[in-house]
Amino acid sequence: MGLAGFFTITRPANSLVAGLAAIIAYLIATGTLVYGVLLLMAVVTLVTAAGNVVNDYFDAEIDAINRPERPIPSGAVSRNAALAWAGVLFILGLTIGLFTTPLCLAIALINVLLLVAYAARLKSTPFFGNAAVAYLSASIFLFGGAYAGWHALFDMLPVAAITFLAMLARELLKDAEDIEGDRAHGADTLAIRVGTKKTAVIAFACAVAAVAASVVPFLWWGPWYLVGIALVDLVILLAAGKALGCPDPACLKATGATTLLKLGMFASLVIFTLSAVLLSRLVT
Secondary structure, X not given: OOHHHHHHOOOHHHHHHHHHHHHXXXXXXXXXXXOOHHHHXXXXXXXXXXXXXXXXXHOHHHHHHHOOOOHHXXXXXXXXXXXXXXXXXXXXXXXXHOOOOHHHHHHHHHHHHHHHHHHHOHHHOOOHHHHHHHHHHHHHHHHHHHOOOHHHHHHOHHHHHHHHHHHHHHHHHXXXXXXXXXXXXXXXXXXXXXXXXXXXXXXXXXXXXXXXXXXXXXXXXXXXXXXXXXXXXXXXXXXXXXXXXXXXXXXXXXXXXXXHHHHHHHHHHHHHHHHHHHOOOOOO
């Protein structure tokens, strides 16, 4: 085992993007930045990294089929070492959370518990596991807004709804990609119950709902926001649309739909950031 494995298992790029999203959330909610947002970024990055590690711990046998290149099935990190590493990251994240606000700390604690519950149990349940992951992604925006108080948290609800729906679409498609391994290990996902084609239809409906929700911020950012988000919406719809009609997981993987959805979500962060910086004062 080497240090590289402990770094890789945290999925550092995803964890860092999650931390940056917390800063963006605060910026969207307030139109300003303060030094305290660095605490928000640290908490979200560490908790997300820990969640990734604990997820790989519980999924070691399934990943041996679906994702053999990951650190645990490849032998880069042992399961016991991964569990200990997750515990350290969780503790660090919550400790830093003590220096934010009680509301932020409460959200962080709830999310830690949900991350463990998801990895241990919810992941193998139809739809609820997908909804848990989607909420965890959306809650980053609530967490960032919460640093400014309850009013800012409520201001983040539309952005959180967009994130929830787009992430839900991606998670459903990911389950459809992993049907073979999940079925072999007794998982009971929505994709296993209804099949690849129906799952793709449900995911597309979620993507359409996310696009519809993305119109709401027009109320405070105006028409230039719509121009930018329209491009992102096209990517999201294209990604979800590519999965329609796929009869099996192999076909779905070949479309690259889940990767394209991830790119669309990253692009939405860019649009939200630019809108908060450039457009927040243009709409009164």
